[in-house]
Amino acid sequence: MKILTEEANSLTMTDTIVALATPHSQSALGIIRISGIKALKISKEACGVLCPTPRYAHLTKYKSIENEVLDQIIMVYYEKGKSFTSENCLELTCHGNPFLTEQILSDLLNRGCRLANPGEFTYRAFANGKIDLTQAEAIADLIGAKNKQALMLANKNLDGNLTKKIRQIQSRILAQQSNIEAFIDFPEDDLGDKKDGQVINALNDISSELKRLIEVGKKINVFNRCLKVVLVGPPNVGKSSIFNKIIGIDRAIVNPEAGTTRDFIDYKINLGKITIQLHDTAGIRPVENQIEEAGIKKTHILIQDADLTLIVFDRSMPYPSKIDKEIILKVKNKKCIFILSKSDLPRVVDLSESSFRNYKTKMVSIDDNKSIVSLINLIQELLLKESTIENEFNMSVNLRQSSALIKSRDAIQRSIKILEDKDGSEFSVPDLKDAILNLNYVVEKKDHEDMLDILFSNFCIGK
Ligand SMILES: Nc1nc2c(ncn2[C@@H]2O[C@H](COP(=O)(O)OP(=O)(O)OP(=O)(O)O)[C@@H](O)[C@H]2O)c(=O)[nH]1
Numbered sequence: 001m002k003i004l005t006e007e008a009n010s011l012t013m014t015d016t017i018v019a020l021a022t023p024h025s026q027s028a029l030g031i032i033r034i035s036g037i038k039a040l041k042i043s044k045e046a047c048g049v050l051c052p053t054p055r056y057a058h059l060t061k062y063k064s065i066e067n068e069v070l071d072q073i074i075m076v077y078y079e080k081g082k083s084f085t086s087e088n089c090l091e092l093t094c095h096g097n098p099f100l101t102e103q104i105l106s107d108l109l110n111r112g113c114r115l116a117n118p119g120e121f122t123y124r125a126f127a128n129g130k131i132d133l134t135q136a137e138a139i140a141d142l143i144g145a146k147n148k149q150a151l152m153l154a155n156k157n158l159d160g161n162l163t164k165k166i167r168q169i170q171s172r173i174l175a176q177q178s179n180i181e182a183f184i185d186f187p188e189d190d191l192g193d194k195k196d197g198q199v200i201n202a203l204n205d206i207s208s209e210l211k212r213l214i215e216v217g218k219k220i221n222v223f224n225r226c227l228k229v230v231l232v233g234p235p236n237v238g239k240s241s242i243f244n245k246i247i248g249i250d251r252a253i254v255n256p257e258a259g260t261t262r263d264f265i266d267y268k269i270n271l272g273k274i275t276i277q278l279h280d281t282a283g284i285r286p287v288e289n290q291i292e293e294a295g296i297k298k299t300h301i302l303i304q305d306a307d308l309t310l311i312v313f314d315r316s317m318p319y320p321s322k323i324d325k326e327i328i329l330k331v332k333n334k335k336c337i338f339i340l341s342k343s344d345l346p347r348v349v350d351l352s353e354s355s356f357r358n359y360k361t362k363m364v365s366i367d368d369n370k371s372i373v374s375l376i377n378l379i380q381e382l383l384l385k386e387s388t389i390e391n392e393f394n395m396s397v398n399l400r401q402s403s404a405l406i407k408s409r410d411a412i413q414r415s416i417k418i419l420e421d422k423d424g425s426e427f428s429v430p431d432l433k434d435a436i437l438n439l440n441y442v443v444e445k446k447d448h449e450d451m452l453d454i455l456f457s458n459f460c461i462g463k
């Protein structure tokens with residue numbers, strides 16, 4: 001039986017779940033996690049530890065249901081209420097042989113456990129109130145972080161920074177809602193317009209705070225995803241040579257013949273705080289055959305959703321041709337760098353050409369390492385532009401959270417309008433309630449199973 005591909009059941013909280021928490025490959029150690037009511041029974045019957053001491057490393061033997069020793073293991077018990085999932089948990093550290101870990105997992109299934117779904121341990125931690133949604137997402141971000149900045153931001157959310165901020169904003173909205181309700185209940189108590197004015201000011205401050213958070217989300221998006229950078233230009237200008245230099249290996253074929261690169265190739269690299277997927281593409285020219293046409297079509301598609309386009313022109317050749325001008329039109333209003341390649345050869349291109357004026361230009365020669373490093377620095381600089389990256393960010397905001405923040409801010413804006421238009425302050429209360437509710441969705445949306453399923457299914461098995 002191939003247990004690792006067996007369909008897991010639905011998210012039933014009463015089941016005892018098991019999973020391999022380390023990769024399914026040969027390694028020094030393999031860790032199997034168990035969570036649920038059968039944990040103590042397994043400790044006793046499979047691991048021979050009758051009353052395990054919590055958080056103590058028990059050196060013991062794992063015996064199958066047929067009483068056969070499968071491995072010498074370290075077993076750690078985490079007691080209910082204090083474990084990651086808040087249930088009784090065991091962590092079995094065995095030898096990292098995939099055949100062996102499969103045997104132990106298979107035995108655990110025979111003992112009535114079931115395989116965990118992706119992210120199910122984290123889901124249980126969330127459902128049992130050990131962590132909130134922002135922290136669950138931070139765990140996924142920590143596992144998937146592609147660079148130092150993404151790691152740092154995920155850690156801040158794991159500390160609960162975003163949750164604290166959201167709770168603060170909610171209580172500020174609630175305070176204004178109470179002010180309005182008090183005025184509705186005791187109209188004779190106050191000075192009408194003056195009080196509305198104070199509420200409007202406070203709501204404007206809250207709206208600005210939400211706007212700032214939404215902007216933080218936009219900025220740090222740069223750190224959390226792989227940015228698409230595309231090298232384009234006429235044939236034979238040195239795109240593939242530059243591609244190889246940036247990624248540091250000879251991945252693309254370089255040849256004096258024009259039209260060498262037909263289909264695009266890409267390569268993922270880490271540039272300090274950001275990760276980029278660099279694409280080398282087919283040179284753009286009037287097409288000579290169907291293969292070339294298909295390659296050039298793909299180049300145009302890549303340019304459309306590129307975060308940064310690197311347009312390469314050969315500095316030793318006259319410029320511009322009709323095709324070159326068409327390429328430039330494609331990147332109008334997009335982030336782009338003009339690379340003037342082959343700077344070791346005599347210059348022919350006219351640098352006063354108007355197309356270059358509005359863009360950053362960089363001269364590059366593949367034999368001049370400094371020019372390549374300087375190009376890489378410029379790529380980083382442009383991609384990080386609009387993202388003040390120093391320790392300004394105390395929290396991370398992802399797309400899901402951002403969309404709830406936007407809805408909340410819209411609701412605040414609606415309530416401000418009602419107050420400003422003097423349409424009756426009581427009518428602004430439902431919008432304020434809506435604003436608070438949308439902020440709840442950032443932290444604790446427990447009533448929306450579809451969203452939770454999608455969120456947790458993006459985790460890896462065993463987490
Ligand atoms: N002198 C000099 N030659 C270069 C430089 N960069 C590339 N070349 C040469 O230019 C020719 C074309 O280089 P490629 O990198 O294949 O050019 P490409 O733009 O990818 O070409 P296509 O794939 O055909 O579109 C090769 O002979 C390279 O050795 C450079 O900086 N200086």
Ligand SMILES: [Mg+2]
Nearest residue numbers: 239240260261
């Ligand atoms: Mg090429």
